[in-house]
Amino acid sequence: MTTTPLPEMPLLPITSVETVEACRDLNVLKGDVFVCSYPKSGTTWTQNLVCRLLVENVGMELPEDWHLSHSAPFYEVDQYWKKKDRVPPETPIAGIDKESGHQMSFRVFNTHLRPHQLPPNARCVYVIRDELDVLASFFYHLSNMAVADGGYEGTESQFCLDFLDGTVLYGRWQDHMEAWLGKTNKNPNIIILHYEDMKSDLEREATKLAQFLGVETTRVSEVVKSAIDQCTFAAMKKERVRYTPKSVYWKKDADGKPYDNFVRAGRVGDGKEFANKYFSDDLQQRRKRDRETSARRWRNAGVDPAIIDRYLL
Ligand code: A3P
Numbered sequence: 592m593t594t595t596p597l598p599e600m601p602l603l604p605i606t607s608v609e610t611v612e613a614c615r616d617l618n619v620l621k622g623d624v625f626v627c628s629y630p631k632s633g634t635t636w637t638q639n640l641v642c643r644l645l646v647e648n649v650g651m652e653l654p655e656d657w658h659l660s661h662s663a664p665f666y667e668v669d670q671y672w673k674k675k676d677r678v679p680p681e682t683p684i685a686g687i688d689k690e691s692g693h694q695m696s697f698r699v700f701n702t703h704l705r706p707h708q709l710p711p712n713a714r715c716v717y718v719i720r721d722e723l724d725v726l727a728s729f730f731y732h733l734s735n736m737a738v739a740d741g742g743y744e745g746t747e748s749q750f751c752l753d754f755l756d757g758t759v760l761y762g763r764w765q766d767h768m769e770a771w772l773g774k775t776n777k778n779p780n781i782i783i784l785h786y787e788d789m790k791s792d793l794e795r796e797a798t799k800l801a802q803f804l805g806v807e808t809t810r811v812s813e814v815v816k817s818a819i820d821q822c823t824f825a826a827m828k829k830e831r832v833r834y835t836p837k838s839v840y841w842k843k844d845a846d847g848k849p850y851d852n853f854v855r856a857g858r859v860g861d862g863k864e865f866a867n868k869y870f871s872d873d874l875q876q877r878r879k880r881d882r883e884t885s886a887r888r889w890r891n892a893g894v895d896p897a898i899i900d901r902y903l904l
Contacts, residue, residue, distance in 0.1 A: 723862025
């Protein structure tokens with residue numbers, strides 16, 4: 592059975608079509624890691640985990656003023672690709688980090704692009720989170736982001752509709768999953784993590800990730816134990832300045848302070864409450880139909896049936 596192609600997805604105003612084209616042509620270095628996701632799926636958490644594992648693995652000290660964006664910048668941002676010959680971001684390449692002046696020896700990117708927009712040999716960690724939890728989290732994120740950078744001004748109910756329609760940044764959640772999960776099935780260059788599994792047992796998930804990243808078998812346990820201390824919700828909330836993305840501007844409150852709640856609630860199941868409150872009956876029905884259609888499409892795309900069961904049925 593043939594399936595119609597997925598629609599194109601809306602991009603951030605800080606990402607041009609030319610940048611997306613260039614993103615695919617990056618000369619991938621051995622050791623590069625791409626943390627990939629639909630927004631709000633636990634990207635920052637996973638970036639932190641990847642960086643901490645790599646840092647612990649080589650015994651590197653992170654400087655006092657370290658920011659996650661120093662080690663794992665947002666990939667598809669025009670400012671990194673401005674040079675005439677469109678070379679990729681130089682910031683995290685082995686050696687001296689240009690922005691902070693610190694010694695770094697690995698390259699990690701985070702991206703919300705789809706797999707066909709990335710270099711074919713990219714080593715990727717794709718992190719997934721429940722659709723409604725993503726929806727709620729995305730509403731709070733976009734409502735607090737500067738409008739010029741793609742921030743949202745509508746109501747919660749309007750956002751629910753826009754999210755299902757796929758007119759929000761990065762399009763429909765179900766389409767993003769389809770593009771990635773059809774591609775990832777049995778691809779040794781891609782590991783899938785689930786936000787909910789990380790919440791229930793971070794050490795177990797970090798162990799899988801460490802093995803994928805090539806941490807030496809005898810050191811995995813020690814490296815994981817040190818790395819996850821800095822990756823709990825409490826640790827990241829406390830140090831939230833290090834984790835709040837620098838690639839966009841945030842709205843300011845009445846006192847002129849920019850949004851400070853990026854590491855927000857970190858819960859599983861939040862989205863159900865949000866949907867119960869803001870989805871009309873029509874929209875509930877519409878979502879049910881969308882999920883049935885997506886389940887068929889995901890099957891055709893070769894997505895692992897266990898993942899279809901878990902997220903759509
Ligand atoms: P909530 O808004 O539901 O709290 P992303 O990095 O993809 O934008 O995802 C952000 C979401 O991950 C936010 O969800 C944020 O609070 C949550 N998050 C960040 N760090 C986390 C951690 N250490 N543990 C659990 N959730 C975390």
